Amino acid sequence: MKKMFLRLRPFIGLVICSGLFIIGNSLANLQMPALLADIVNNGVAMGDSDYVTHTGIRMLGVAFFAVCCSLGTTYCSSRIATGFSSRLRDELFYKVQSFSEGEVDRFGTASLITRSINDVSQIQHFLMMLIRNMLSAPITAIGGVYLAFSCNAQLAMIVFAAMPLIVLIVVGISRFSIPLTRVMQEKLDQVNLVLREKLRGVRVIRAFGTEEYEEQRFARANEDLTGVSIRMQRTMSAMSPLVMIVLNGATVFLIYVGGVKVNNGLMPYGDIMAVVEYVMQILMSMMMISMIFIRIPRAVASAGRINAILDCDTAIEGGNVTDSGETRGRLEFRNVTFSYENADEPAVKNISFTAEKGQTVAIIGSTGSGKTTLLNLIPRFYDAQEGQILIDGIDHREYDLKALRDKIGFAAQKAVLFAGSVADNIAYGLDNATREQVEHAARIAQAEEFILDKIGGYDSPIEQGGQNLSGGQKQRLSIARAIIRRPEFYLFDDSFSALDFRTDLELRRALAAETENSTVLIVAQRVSTIMHADQILVLERGELVGHGTHQELMRTCEIYREIVLSQLSEQEATQNGR
Missing domain, CATH: 3.40.50.300 (P-loop containing nucleotide triphosphate hydrolases)
Incomplete structure (x- = not known):
C-alpha cells in the first residue's frame, strides 16, 4: 500500500488544497454546537431576541463556509482519485505491453483484466473515501472530545470511556476481513476466466451442445465467489452495529446524567445540548473511520495484486542496437533450445540453421513439434534458454525491441x-x-x-x-x-491454412515477387505450400530431423516423406518438387 501512496506525488498540490478544505470544514462544524449552546444559554434563557438573531446570523455564515469547504473537498478528492486511477491504469497497460508471453501466461489474461479494472476501481473508491474522511474524522473526533470536556468534563468522560472499545471492534474485525478479501479477488478472477472462455468459445459450445455443462461450470465459480463475499460481508457488517451500540449506549447514558444535572440546576440546558451535539459529531467521525477500515482490506488486497504486476521483472528487455549496418535479411539459429515454464521437456531442442536474404525457409512437422514456438523466438515473444539467434549477424537480444520487430512482418x-x-x-x-x-x-x-x-x-x-x-x-x-x-523478414505461421488451393497458389506467386529481397519463413501443414521452398526444416518433438530441399528430403527424411505421401501421390510429389 505504501508504494500506492508514493504515486500520489503528482497530485500533491490537490492533496494540500483538499487538506485545507477539510480542516476548514471540520473547524466550522465544531463551532456549531458552541454557537447553539450560546444561543440557548445567553439568548433564549435571557429572552434576548437580538442576541439570538446576531448569533443565528453567525451560525449561517459558519454553515455557508462549511458548505463551500465541503464542495472544495469533494472536487479535490474526485480529481485526485480519478486522476490517480487513470495514471495507474496507464502504468498497468504499459507494463503488460512490455510483458513477454511467459509473464502473460503466468498471470492469466482474465486476471490481468480484473486487476486493470476491478482492482483499480477498488483503489479509486478507497482513495476518495480516504481523502474525504481520514483527516476530517480525527480532527472532528479529537476536537469534539476536547470541546465536550470544555463544556462538561464529567459528561465527556462517558464518551471517552467508550473509545477504546470501539477501536478494539474495528481492529479485530479488520484482521478477519483482509484474508477473505484476497480470496474474494481470486474468485472474481475465476469468474472472469469462465465468462471470457464462454463468450470466446460460444460457437464451439453450441456446436457440441455443452451449454448445460458451461452453466454448471459458471455456477460453481459464481457460488464460490458468492460464498466468500457473504462470509466477508457478514464479518464486515458486524462492525457498524457494534460501533453504533457502544456510541448510542454512551449517548443515552450521557443524556440521562446530563438531565439529572440540569434538573438539579448544576449545569445550564445549553451545555447538555452542546455535549450531545459533540457526541453526535464524534459518532459520525467514528462511523467514517469504521467505513475506512471496512474498505482497507479490499484496497490492500487490490494494491498487492496491482503491485505484483508493476513490480514484475520483465523477462525480455531490449538492447541498444537499432541498426544492423550493411548486412540485411540473414537469420541464423545456433543450437537453440527453449522450454516453456513447468514443461517436462523442451519445445525446441538444439536447433541450428541459416537463412540468407531472398530465401524461403519452410517449417513442417507434426502437431506439437515446435513449429510455432520456433517462429515465436525470432521476434522475442519468448527467449531461448540456450543458444543464439542472430539477425543480420547480431544476437537478436542486443537489438532494441522496436528496432528488432520493425524488421519483421508477422502473420499469426x-x-x-x-x-x-x-x-x-x-x-x-x-x-x-x-x-x-x-x-x-x-x-x-x-x-x-x-x-x-x-x-x-x-x-x-x-x-x-x-x-x-x-x-x-x-x-x-x-x-x-x-x-x-x-520488412526484412516475413514470418507466416500457418497463415495459409484457410485458403483454397487456387488462392494459395496465386498468393504464393504474388508473394514471391514481393519478397525477393527479403527472407521468408513459412510454417505450414499443407505440403503444396512449402515444397518449392529453398530450405525445408522438418521438426519432430522439438528436434530438427530433416533439413534440405523437397527432393533431398524425399530421399533422406522418412518423416518428411510420410507427410508428403499422406497428402500427395508418389507421382505428384516427384513432379511438383521439380
Whole structure:
C-alpha cells in the first residue's frame, strides 16, 4: 500500500488544497454546537431576541463556509482519485505491453483484466473515501472530545470511556476481513476466466451442445465467489452495529446524567445540548473511520495484486542496437533450445540453421513439434534458454525491441483483427500508410476481390475480432498487414491454412515477387505450400530431423516423406518438387 501512496506525488498540490478544505470544514462544524449552546444559554434563557438573531446570523455564515469547504473537498478528492486511477491504469497497460508471453501466461489474461479494472476501481473508491474522511474524522473526533470536556468534563468522560472499545471492534474485525478479501479477488478472477472462455468459445459450445455443462461450470465459480463475499460481508457488517451500540449506549447514558444535572440546576440546558451535539459529531467521525477500515482490506488486497504486476521483472528487455549496418535479411539459429515454464521437456531442442536474404525457409512437422514456438523466438515473444539467434549477424537480444520487430512482418497462426475498417486493419502494420500502399498489400494478399465486393470497399467496417469475415478473409488481411511493412523478414505461421488451393497458389506467386529481397519463413501443414521452398526444416518433438530441399528430403527424411505421401501421390510429389 505504501508504494500506492508514493504515486500520489503528482497530485500533491490537490492533496494540500483538499487538506485545507477539510480542516476548514471540520473547524466550522465544531463551532456549531458552541454557537447553539450560546444561543440557548445567553439568548433564549435571557429572552434576548437580538442576541439570538446576531448569533443565528453567525451560525449561517459558519454553515455557508462549511458548505463551500465541503464542495472544495469533494472536487479535490474526485480529481485526485480519478486522476490517480487513470495514471495507474496507464502504468498497468504499459507494463503488460512490455510483458513477454511467459509473464502473460503466468498471470492469466482474465486476471490481468480484473486487476486493470476491478482492482483499480477498488483503489479509486478507497482513495476518495480516504481523502474525504481520514483527516476530517480525527480532527472532528479529537476536537469534539476536547470541546465536550470544555463544556462538561464529567459528561465527556462517558464518551471517552467508550473509545477504546470501539477501536478494539474495528481492529479485530479488520484482521478477519483482509484474508477473505484476497480470496474474494481470486474468485472474481475465476469468474472472469469462465465468462471470457464462454463468450470466446460460444460457437464451439453450441456446436457440441455443452451449454448445460458451461452453466454448471459458471455456477460453481459464481457460488464460490458468492460464498466468500457473504462470509466477508457478514464479518464486515458486524462492525457498524457494534460501533453504533457502544456510541448510542454512551449517548443515552450521557443524556440521562446530563438531565439529572440540569434538573438539579448544576449545569445550564445549553451545555447538555452542546455535549450531545459533540457526541453526535464524534459518532459520525467514528462511523467514517469504521467505513475506512471496512474498505482497507479490499484496497490492500487490490494494491498487492496491482503491485505484483508493476513490480514484475520483465523477462525480455531490449538492447541498444537499432541498426544492423550493411548486412540485411540473414537469420541464423545456433543450437537453440527453449522450454516453456513447468514443461517436462523442451519445445525446441538444439536447433541450428541459416537463412540468407531472398530465401524461403519452410517449417513442417507434426502437431506439437515446435513449429510455432520456433517462429515465436525470432521476434522475442519468448527467449531461448540456450543458444543464439542472430539477425543480420547480431544476437537478436542486443537489438532494441522496436528496432528488432520493425524488421519483421508477422502473420499469426490465428488471424487477429481489430474493430475498425478494412483499410485500418491493413495499415495497422505501417505508420502513416497511404491508400496506395494499403491497396497494393491487399492485391498481393489476394484480398482485393472480396474487399471491393463489400459495401464501402476498403472503408467497410470490421467487427471486433473480424466476426463478420470468413477464416480465409481474415488470414488474407493478416497477410496484407505483414506485407505492407516491406520488412526484412516475413514470418507466416500457418497463415495459409484457410485458403483454397487456387488462392494459395496465386498468393504464393504474388508473394514471391514481393519478397525477393527479403527472407521468408513459412510454417505450414499443407505440403503444396512449402515444397518449392529453398530450405525445408522438418521438426519432430522439438528436434530438427530433416533439413534440405523437397527432393533431398524425399530421399533422406522418412518423416518428411510420410507427410508428403499422406497428402500427395508418389507421382505428384516427384513432379511438383521439380
